Amino acid sequence: MTMSPAIEIKPLAASPATIAALRDMLIEVVAHGGSVSFMHPLRPDDATAFWTQSLAAAARGERTLLGAWDGDVLAGTVTLILDCPPNQPHRAEIAKLMVPLGYRGRGIAAALMGAAESLAVDHHRSLLVLDTAEEDGAAPLYEKIGFTYAGSIPDFALKPHGGLCGTRIYWKRTAATAP
Numbered sequence: 001m002t003m004s005p006a007i008e009i010k011p012l013a014a015s016p017a018t019i020a021a022l023r024d025m026l027i028e029v030v031a032h033g034g035s036v037s038f039m040h041p042l043r044p045d046d047a048t049a050f051w052t053q054s055l056a057a058a059a060r061g062e063r064t065l066l067g068a069w070d071g072d073v074l075a076g077t078v079t080l081i082l083d084c085p086p087n088q089p090h091r092a093e094i095a096k097l098m099v100p101l102g103y104r105g106r107g108i109a110a111a112l113m114g115a116a117e118s119l120a121v122d123h124h125r126s127l128l129v130l131d132t133a134e135e136d137g138a139a140p141l142y143e144k145i146g147f148t149y150a151g152s153i154p155d156f157a158l159k160p161h162g163g164l165c166g167t168r169i170y171w172k173r174t175a176a177t178a179p
C-alpha cells in the first residue's frame with residue numbers, strides 16, 4: 001500500500017489548533033470503538049486535558065507525538081514513549097496510534113509506525129513494545145510490520161461502549177544496537 005504523497009508526518013507541538021485536532025480525532029475514534037484508554041462518550045474537556053498533558057511530556061523530552069498531516073488536516077497520530085525506567089534505557093513504547101475514519105485504509109497508520117520506529121532508532125532504542133485490544137484492535141497491522149506476538153491478558157480493559165476485552169502484547173527489535 002502506498003500512502004498519498006500529500007500526507008506529511010512530523011512531530012507535534014502544543015498549539016490550540018493541534019490540541020483541538022487531536023481532541024476531535026480522539027473523540028471520534030473512541031465513539032467508533034477504538035480501544036485507546038477512554039470510554040464513550042468522551043468529554044471534550046477530558047480529551048483536551050489528555051493531549052495537553054501528553055504534549056507537555058513531549059516538551060520535556062519524555063515522548064514524541066507524531067502527526068500525519070493532509071495540509072492543515074490532522075490525518076493520524078502515534079506516540080513514542082521514551083520515558084522508560086532506568087534499567088530499560090534501550091526500550092520505547094508505542095501508544096495512541098489512531099487514524100480518523102475518513103483517512104483509514106490509505107497506509108497512514110503503517111507510515112506513522114515506520115516514522116515512530118525510525119525515531120526510536122534515532123534515540124538508540126533497540127526494543128519497541130505495544131499492546132492492542134483483542135477485539136477491534138490493530139493486531140493484523142502490527143504483525144504485517146514485523147511485530148512479534150508475546151501473549152494475551154484476558155479481560156484487560158473495558159471497550160469504549162462497555163464489556164471487557166483482552167489485550168495482545170507485541171514487541172519488535174529495531175535497527176538500533178542493543179546494549
Ligand SMILES: CC(C)(COP(=O)(O)OP(=O)(O)OC[C@H]1O[C@@H](n2cnc3c(N)ncnc32)[C@H](O)[C@@H]1OP(=O)(O)O)[C@@H](O)C(=O)NCCC(=O)NCCS
Nearest residue numbers: 001034097098099104105106107108109110132138140141
Ligand atoms: C488501526 C488504525 C490505526 C489503522 O489505520 P489505517 O491508516 O487505516 O491503517 P493502514 O491503512 O496503514 O493499514 C496498513 C495495513 O494494515 C491493515 N490493517 C490496519 N488496521 C487493521 C485492522 N484493524 N484489522 C486488520 N487489518 C488492519 C490494513 O489492511 C493494511 O494492510 P495492507 O497493507 O495489506 O493493505 C485505525 O483503524 C484506527 O485508528 N483504529 C482505531 C484506534 C486503534 O485501534 N488503534 C490501535 C490502538 S493499539
